[in-house]
Amino acid sequence: MLAEVEHWLGRRSWSAADRPLSTLLAAKQALGRAGTVSVVLPALNEEATVGAIVAAIRAELMTAVPLVDELVVLDSGSSDATAKVAEAAGARVVHRDEVLPRLPPVPGKGEVLWRSLLATSGEIVCFVDADLRDFDTAFVSGIVGPLLTEPDVQFVKAVYDRPLDGAPGQGGRVTELVARPLLNLHWPQLAGFVQPLGGEYAARRSLLEQLPFPVGYGVELGLLIDALHLAGLDALAQVDVGERHHRHQDSQALGRMAAAIYRTAQLRLARGHLVRPRLTQFERADSGGFAPRTFDVDTEERPPMTDIPEYAERRAA
Template sequence: MNGRRRFVAGEFLADELVERKGATTVSVCLPARNEEATVGAIAELVRTQFMDRLGLVDELIVMDDHSTDGTAAAAAAAGATVVACSDVLAHLGNQPGKGETLWKSLFVSTGDLVVWCDSDVANFAPHFITGLLGPLLIDDSISYCKGYYHRPVGADQRGGGRTTELVARPLIALLFPELSDIVQPLAGEYAGRREVLERVPFVQGYGVEMGLLIDMCKLAGYSTIAQVDLGVRVHRNRPLHELSSQATEVMQVALHRADRTLVNTAITLRRPGFGDTEITMQERPPLIEVPGYPGGGR
């Protein structure tokens, strides 16, 4: 990758980014489902440091994806605007899922730049925000910025998670080699320009990150994608048996993007001892095609 497209979060100082921001507006959106333990601290940091003190962030939204715990209350207490996914575009259906949550967060937010961060990060720090925003604010030709990080799991912290190393990275090498330099293709921390994000579809489930990466590359070009090193990321690790569905969804999306005839979008995942899981790849259209979308045409 071109050197200027690979950054380290520490390169960007918040005060300098405020000067570069000018009239550009920034939304931080946190998708959350049963993240009561961590979402409040993340939202409070963003609000106090980047909204109240600096004005770098104009809008903080926590998208509550059908939580059954105190996620919404914790986020509201921290000063975030809490939006229930079930209340957004309800006439189009109410489908839980990460991609659905991200798509709806783009619909309800207003920023020219949109930053997404997972809500289960236990060591969330200010450089997550400045690192993701930095490349977009210093270079107008960058449309999408993917975070990458080190995961303190086991002796080797260099690689991605199990789904990344065993599924996503091999699929990219086989089908989309132009994206092989993306360190963490499935990372949940990324940011982009609304004028580009609103023109790509969103897979409703866990395959959303793979779909967005491929589609943003096809739409805007690989040279418009930046990466930023966010350091160490500590979050909840799922047991292996819970990753089968996630891995299947990622594979469905990659194969479907390569050739729509390669894979069925509705399958049954059979795992002896765990029962059957029905997996259907569904996606939402680009928001500029959705009647009533207030951000279209910017």
């Protein structure tokens, strides 16, 4: 298995600099409809960062170089000015509740990503988190690149350093403590992915529409594992895009994330049921001692989009 991973790393790991924008634009034009690109930013209360990301993509990848055809901010019920800021910067803002209104939405990032397939039209869909700071458009062009130039590639993850408290290459605590051990033990073919839980990845619509979407934190792990089983390792790739700066979660939020990641893996191992899909954490109480707080662990998944009649009708039209 190690030899297979090393072979994959040599064939399917690149740097964003390997494909200049001129190369990507020529490949896109040659592909026609198959080369159309939609960029989706799932956003919940990201007014401080979403505008700069949208403005950079519009200026560098839509105006200067027409690589991106569609830029959508999918607002997940923000209570701040996320939608207003994103629209002012040039994005088309779509509110989660407006997409597939017959199906009541549930909270979670995966829910928004799943619904975004109905709100976009590109044959290549690129997801970018809306909390990034010092945003570099290589996060988009880098991961879209292999999908434009390598016909056999279907799913591409971004690779990057994640500084934490000034230390280079740190961060990604849930990745190192939960996701990486799970992948190495149970899906060793995926051991070569540097950032398996990263929120920046691109894929062909033809693949995404066949995958179930965990509604919460488990979406990145679930999509990666399911893409492996559906398309095979050689259809997966990763691209180094440099360094990622974003808001870090506190330890309790990371605990909830870890529980969802574990649950996602457990379902894919056995397709069974959790004994107790809840997580109890503790906080110091004002009166002294520790007070328990219990959270539900995400246990719902959305079906492949091809199972949704509205999506089939839209694609047929």
